[in-house]
Each structure stands twice: as structure tokens, then as C-alpha cells.
Amino acid sequence: MEYVVLLLGLCIGSFLNVVIYRLPKDESIVGPRSYCPQCSTTLKWYNLIPVLSFVIQKGKCPYCGIKISARYIAVELLTAGVFLAVYLRYGITWQSLNYWVFSALLIAASFIDLEHKIIPNEIIVAGIILGSVLTIKTVGLSGLYGIFLGGGLLLGVAVASRGNMGGGDIKLAAVMGLFLGWKLLLVALFTGFLTGSFVGLTLLVTGVMGRKDPFPFGPFLALGSLISLLWGNKIIFWYLNRFI
Numbered sequence: 001m002e003y004v005v006l007l008l009g010l011c012i013g014s015f016l017n018v019v020i021y022r023l024p025k026d027e028s029i030v031g032p033r034s035y036c037p038q039c040s041t042t043l044k045w046y047n048l049i050p051v052l053s054f055v056i057q058k059g060k061c062p063y064c065g066i067k068i069s070a071r072y073i074a075v076e077l078l079t080a081g082v083f084l085a086v087y088l089r090y091g092i093t094w095q096s097l098n099y100w101v102f103s104a105l106l107i108a109a110s111f112i113d114l115e116h117k118i119i120p121n122e123i124i125v126a127g128i129i130l131g132s133v134l135t136i137k138t139v140g141l142s143g144l145y146g147i148f149l150g151g152g153l154l155l156g157v158a159v160a161s162r163g164n165m166g167g168g169d170i171k172l173a174a175v176m177g178l179f180l181g182w183k184l185l186l187v188a189l190f191t192g193f194l195t196g197s198f199v200g201l202t203l204l205v206t207g208v209m210g211r212k213d214p215f216p217f218g219p220f221l222a223l224g225s226l227i228s229l230l231w232g233n234k235i236i237f238w239y240l241n242r243f244i
């Protein structure tokens, strides 16, 4: 079963690459078939096998030889790894389906945010629609509270920090609340802020990033969400036992 889940993750990762590339350009994600961004040659099915084609073609377009971004293989491997981790934690359940869809949305949002410093509304809308259906049986009412808690908290941060938090982050936090429920959302936001501030401060201190440079917070919210959906309940249990 592990191999089936890995394979599913690779294929979804391959689709996410299309989403990451085309969504910010307002291109359709269902057609036309994938093409080389340099020479525009339509790629054959055997050029598009996750990981394998990349390795065989040595990371180059087989028609014009331009180097293909390592992002493609990174997204595929990352998605497969996360899918496997969710399966090992939750098995074949509604909860796993819920988290597979959620993590796919997070990965797409993160890579688009890293490159373009935006989180497209299409991902937010897809998250709200899919999440509303998938979480009825698993997260339930807690997801509804999560939407308002996530959106509200980050709106507060945005106001307090005078716009250092983007609108995309606020909407993403609402989607996180829906998929995670309000308790795991708090763990996700805490972890996301902790890692995000650490990396952000490091980049500022080392001069890699200037004070005015936009800092993509989406990937850290996504990282926090992944940690929370895998280990959030353990973190809450540990915290309650230790401090309360």
C-alpha cells in the first residue's frame, strides 16, 4: 500500500507543478497539454513521468536542451513524502483524504507564494469548497470555528503590523482553520510564526533580505499546518501536561 500512496503522491505532485506554473499566469490548468516553456514543444506522455523523466532527461528539455527547474522534481518528491507521512499516521481513512487534499493545496500555495509573493484566490476558493465537503465527517463544527479564528487572528496581525501580513495569508489561515479545526489551527499558526520569524530574522540579520523586501509567509503557514496535522495532538497533549 505504501507504494500506491507514493505513486499517488508523485502524480498529484506532477499535477501541482502544472498548477504552480500556470495559475499565476491565468492559464488553464486542464488544457492544453504540458509544453516546454522555452521551445513550446508539446511534451509526450513519456516526457512527463514523475521523477523518472527528469532523471532520464538529466533535467533538460529533450527537444531544445534548456535546463528544467529543480522545482519540478522537488514538488513531486515533497508531495509523495507528505502523502506517505499522512498515510502512515492515519491509514486509508476520510481523515487521510482530507489531509491529502489539504497538503496538496498547501504545497501549491507555498511554491506560488515563494516565486510570486501571492497566494491565488483560486487556491483559497478550492480549499473552501473541497474543505467544506471533506471535513463534515472528520473535523465538523470545529472547522467552522477554525475559519473565523484563523482569518480573525491573521487579520489582527495584519492590522497590528501595518500590512506586513498579506491578504493571501489571512485567507490561507481561514482555509487552514477549516481543514484542521480550531485546536490544530492554533498549533499550526504557532509553529508557522515561530519558524517564519526565525528564518525571516536570520535573512534580515545576514543581509540576504532588506527590511522592505516582501517576505512570503505562506510556506511557513503550510509548514506549521503539516507539523500540526501530523503531530498536533501530541504537541497539545504534551503542552497541557507540562504547563497546565
Ligand SMILES: [Zn+2]
Pocket: 036, 037, 038, 039, 040, 041, 061, 062, 063, 064, 065, 066
Ligand atoms: Zn524545450
